[in-house]
Structures are given as C-alpha cells and as structure tokens.
Amino acid sequence: MVARASVPILLLTGFLGSGKTSLLARWLKAPEFAGAMAIVNELGEVGIDDRLVESSSDAPLLLDNGCACCAAGEDLTATLERLFWDRLHRKIPKFSWVLIETTGIADPGPILERLATHALVAERYHVEGVVAAFDARLGAAQLARHPECARQLKAARVVVITKTDIAGEVELAAARAAIAGVREDARVLTSSRADLSAAAMIAALAQSAPRPAADNGLRAEHTARVSTAFAAVPGVVTAAALTSAFGAVMDTYEAGLLRLKGIVRLAPDGALNMAQALPGVGVEISLLPARPGAPAPCGFTIIAQDVAAQTIADAVVARLAASRPLAYRNTG
Numbered sequence: 102m103v104a105r106a107s108v109p110i111l112l113l114t115g116f117l118g119s120g121k122t123s124l125l126a127r128w129l130k131a132p133e134f135a136g137a138m139a140i141v142n143e144l145g146e147v148g149i150d151d152r153l154v155e156s157s158s159d160a161p162l163l164l165d166n167g168c169a170c171c172a173a174g175e176d177l178t179a180t181l182e183r184l185f186w187d188r189l190h191r192k193i194p195k196f197s198w199v200l201i202e203t204t205g206i207a208d209p210g211p212i213l214e215r216l217a218t219h220a221l222v223a224e225r226y227h228v229e230g231v232v233a234a235f236d237a238r239l240g241a242a243q244l245a246r247h248p249e250c251a252r253q254l255k256a257a258r259v260v261v262i263t264k265t266d267i268a269g270e271v272e273l274a275a276a277r278a279a280i281a282g283v284r285e286d287a288r289v290l291t292s293s294r295a296d297l298s299a300a301a302m303i304a305a306l307a308q309s310a311p312r313p314a315a316d317n318g319l320r321a322e323h324t325a326r327v328s329t330a331f332a333a334v335p336g337v338v339t340a341a342a343l344t345s346a347f348g349a350v351m352d353t354y355e356a357g358l359l360r361l362k363g364i365v366r367l368a369p370d371g372a373l374n375m376a377q378a379l380p381g382v383g384v385e386i387s388l389l390p391a392r393p394g395a396p397a398p399c400g401f402t403i404i405a406q407d408v409a410a411q412t413i414a415d416a417v418v419a420r421l422a423a424s425r426p427l428a429y430r431n432t433g
C-alpha cells in the first residue's frame with residue numbers, strides 16, 4: 102500500500118458572534134496555514150463573514166445553503182470532494198490544510214460524523230482538531246441558553262476565550278468556570294482582538310486530550326426553531342439611525358435575536374461598513390476594506406430563534422425608513 106496524502110482539516114466552531122471569523126482571518130495569514138483553503142459556512146442568503154476574511158490565495162469558499170450540521174451537510178462533503186478533484190486535475194494549487202468555519206449554531210457532532218463516513222473525504226482528509234471560540238463576556242449566558250453552545254465545547258479539543266480585552270476579571274473567571282462545567286479537560290487559551298497565533302493554537306491542539314466519545318444524546322434540532330432573513334438596505338444611512346434602529350430591535354426581540362449583521366453604506370460618503378448588533382453589548386460599526394469586484398448588496402442578515410427572522414428584518418427596514426430623509430436616502 103502506498104500511503105496517500107491526507108489533508109488535515111481544522112474545524113473552527115463557536116457560537117454566533119464569538120469571534121470565529123476574526124480568528125480565521127488571523128490564522129489564514131500565518132505561515133503555518135500558508136496554502137490553506139478556507140470554507141466558511143454561514144446562515145443566510147448573503148455571505149458577509151467571507152468578505153471579512155482575506156486568505157493568502159483566494160477568498161474563502163462560502164457554504165450558504167444552510168447549516169452544515171443539518172441542512173447543508175452534503176454541501177460540505179461535496180465541496181471537499183470537488184476540491185480534491187480540482188487539485189487532482191490541477192485546476193487549483195496544492196493545498197496544505199482546510200479550515201472550516203461552522204455556523205454559529207452548528208453542532209459539530211454531525212459534521213464530524215459526515216466527514217468520517219463519506220468515503221472519499223474520509224480517505225483524503227482527516228480532522229486534525231476542533232477548536233471552539235467562546236466569548237469572554239457573553240459565552241456563559243449563551244451556554245446556559247443554547248444547547249448548541251455546549252455541543253461545540255464538547256466537540257472541541259481546544260477552547261479559545263475571545264475578546265478578553267473587553268472582559269473584566271470576573272467575566273473571564275465566569276467564562277472559565279462555564280467551560281470547565283462542560284469540559285473539565287479542555288485546553289483553554291485566551292485571545293484579545295484575535296491575537297492568538299496559529300502556532301499557539303496548533304501547539305495546544307497537539308498537547309490536548311482527544312475529544313471524548315461522541316455525545317449521542319438528543320441533537321439540537323435548531324432547524325425548526327431558527328430562521329434567517331435578509332433586510333435589504335440599498336440607501337445611505339447615518340450611524341445614528343443605524344444605532345437607533347438596531348437598539349430598538351434588540352430591545353424588542355432580545356431573546357430571539359441571534360444575529361443582526363450586515364453591510365451598509367454609511368453617510369456622509371457612502372463608504373461600505375460592517376455593522377452588527379451585539380445583544381447585551383451594543384452596536385458595532387467598522388469600515389470594510391475596499392475590495393475589487395462587484396459592489397456589495399447592502400443589507401443585514403438576521404438569524405432568529407423562536408421568532409420569525411422576517412419580522413425582525415421588516416422592523417429594521419421600517420425603522421431606517423422612518424428616519425428618512427435626514428438619515429436615510431434611497432439611492433435607488
């Protein structure tokens with residue numbers, strides 16, 4: 102038997118807003134991941150996170166037909182299979198790693214199962230490790246509220262507590278305790294402004310205990326409870342109008358709003374900005390790096406649980422429209 106090359110996969114998971122994408126963006130620039138392929142699985146029809154990630158070679162591949170732990174599982178294995186054939190036919194350069202960012206509500210269990218049982222994928226790829234991002238301030242509350250969060254920790258060999266720069270010592274201790282409550286043996290690293298190096302993460306993976314046997318308890322059936330919608334915002338808006346609209350929907354739909362994030366043209370110059378609502382924290386707005394190519398469709402992806410995402414989308418659009426003409430100008 103000739104040993105065949107098997108490409109290592111790093112599965113990066115973590116709840117919505119836990120900072121997975123920032124870590125992925127950072128790691129893709131590291132020499133350890135030179136020549137890595139990135140696959141970003143995002144809920145919602147319009148990809149946003151992939152635009153925030155610049156890899157050395159290409160933009161990451163976007164899986165946006167649903168969540169890979171449930172609806173889009175076949176998309177993931179099909180993508181890995183296609184990468185293999187494209188490489189074999191020399192359509193793409195040789196790749197050293199595949200970094201997969203799951204959706205924020207993914208249960209990594211079914212994804213790992215799929216990767217291990219798909220014949221070609223299991224032969225040509227292997228999962229080197231699962232890393233979970235855990236928000237220093239919000240992680241403990243997310244863990245208490247969302248079973249997916251516990252499943253992510255259980256599947257992970259390394260847990261990265263993120264955003265430690267904006268967490269107090271008490272919050273950080275609570276985050277550590279919450280993680281230990283689920284995984285006593287997890288290797289826990291910390292990251293401030295996504296400064297955790299790829300080298301440190303890889304070293305921790307190497308030192309970590311293998312993940313425990315798969316948890317075959319009840320799977321989180323989030324597909325029935327979670328919905329997504331897109332709120333198109335084609336005009337230019339002011340930061341104040343945006344903050345006010347986001348604040349209003351965060352107040353109204355607090356428990357059900359899992360994500361409100363998107364791209365918008367900000368007054369006065371119409372520059373593209375990323376904006377997101379962080380329930381319990383506030384509104385984050387940051388300038389997007391210019392990127393050549395087709396102009397971005399502006400608007401917000403909404404992910405909601407137990408409330409229709411479309412209802413929240415309509416509320417955001419209505420709020421922004423109400424602030425016209427001072428703040429909102431439809432450029433058609």
Ligand SMILES: [Zn+2]
Pocket residue numbers: 168169170171172206207208323
């Ligand atoms: Zn899923």
